[in-house]
Amino acid sequence: MEIRLLGPIEIFSDGRQVAISASKQRDLLAILATRPESVVTVDELMDGLWGETPPKTARTTLHNYIRRLRHTLDTVPGQASVLHTASRGYTLRVSPAHVDVHRFEEGVRQAVEARSRAELSRASALFREALGRWRGTAFEGTSSPLLAHIVRPRLEEARVFAFESLVDTDLALGRHRALLPELRREVERDPLREGLRSRYMIALYRAGRRAEALAAYREGRRVLVAELGLEPGEELRRLERAILADSPDLATEAATPSCASPLSGPPEQLPADIPRFVGRQDQLDALDAWARAKGTAGPVLVTSLDGHGGIGKTALAVHWAHSARRSFPDGRLFADLGGHSPAGPASPRRYSGGSCRPWAFPGRASPTTSTAPSPSTGP
Known part of the structure; x- marks a missing residue:
């Protein structure tokens, strides 16, 4: 069975x-399938189906939907019963490999x-x-507030992440012409997404279509000003x-260097500077003062930015790192640990245990094993 x-x-x-046939049963299936092999409570299912305005008979109606959906699933030829009752809710016992959402996310992780x-x-x-x-918009036709307003936007962001990563990879492979359509x-x-437009402009330029690349910029500016009042x-x-x-610099794009490969010059791995960066001046000033402070120079120089997920720690760090290039002439590394990536957290082996030593010790082989501890699950 494939969902x-x-x-x-x-x-x-x-x-x-x-x-x-019933749209609510399809929504119920989708809510359960986004969390396969996990218990989804009755309250979570009611919230997912009706949000803040459930009918007075929501609990009874939900049980009727469950009964009908179970009957439908039990009639699938050669398929054992997969919808099970748990102590506080229900479990869809289907392997994530049989649900396209999870196969998509696993494929992105591998990529x-x-x-x-x-x-x-x-x-x-x-x-x-x-x-x-x-095959289109995720959960097309759904009336579930959970699917439409919470899960769908998250998946769309994951789709755009995957597409932009594909474009970056194919640009590095010289496939700019094939990318254009x-x-x-x-x-x-999505005409307001500047990251997509910048990649489109680069592909056009590398395909020898310089005038069209500039026209794409002008069209992007027109849309931004007209719809948002922003440059x-x-x-x-x-x-x-x-x-x-x-x-x-626009002619070619070198592939992101492997951390285990020696480089002939200082490494430069910073992502592009953050567009439209505003605010955080106090933090930027503090980082500048930290970098200039007496006693901060030396072989081990570490600082960190602390805060809840999604408040812009990475954006601040990347923006400041670009502004402080001259203070770090021996190179600038960037390690995306993937804490909030759809691909999941990065493996400790990827960055720890000396995997970047060729830059510090040219000519020496990198260790093939890592004894670093597992990534912390804390903030």
């Missing part, structure tokens, strides 16, 4: 679709790992395979200036 959620909510068995090992062709194929599981579609689909961010403006100047 498809990245588009209309569907069940397939042996290549044939299993009919679920990110392949890219981190500089296996760009494999990473590109894995990103494309994962993105190919999308799908990049155009994505920009038309393009610094990253997009800097890209326009680079195209106007025919900057040689």
Whole structure:
């Protein structure tokens, strides 16, 4: 049995679709399938189906939906019973490998790992395979507040993350011409997303279509001003200036270096500076003072930014690191630990145990094993 959620909510068995006529039963299936092999409580199911305005008979109605959905699933040929009652709710005992959402997320995780090992062709194929599981808008036609307003936006962000990662990988492989049709579609689909537009402009420029790259910038600026009253961010403006100047930096994009590969010069791994960075001046001033303070120079110089997830710690760190380049002439490394990535946390082996020693000790082999502790689950 295969459960498809990245588009209309569907069940397939042996290549044939299993009919679920009632929309609430499809929503119920989708809520359970986003958490396979886990107990979803009755209260969570009612919240997922009706949000803050459940009917007075919500609990009874839910039990009726469960009964009908169970009957439908039990009639699938060759399929054992998968919808089970638990102490406080219900469990859909289906392997995540049989749900397209989880196969998509696992595919993205594998692609990110392949890219981190500089296996760009494999990473590109894995990103494309994962993105190919999308058949439209996730949970198409749903009336569930949970699916429509919480889960769907998260999955859409994961889809855009995967697409932008695919584009970055294919640009590094010199496939800019092949990317143009799908990049155009994505920009038309989300014209306010500056990261997509910048990649489209780069692909156009590398394909010898400089005028069209500049036209794409002007169209992006027009949309931003008309809809949001905002000028393009610094990253997009800097890209326009680079195209106007025919900057040689736009001609090619080197693949992200593997941490285990020696480099002939100082490593430079910072992501692009953050567009439209505003605020945080107190923190930026504190970081500048820290870098200049007497006694902070030396072989072990560590600081950290603390705060809840999503408040902009990475954005602040990357922006400050760009502004402080001259203070660190021996190189700048960036390790994405993936704490909030759809691909999941990075493996300790990837960054710890001396995996970056070739930069510090040229000519020495990197260790093949890591004795570093597992990543902390704390803040």
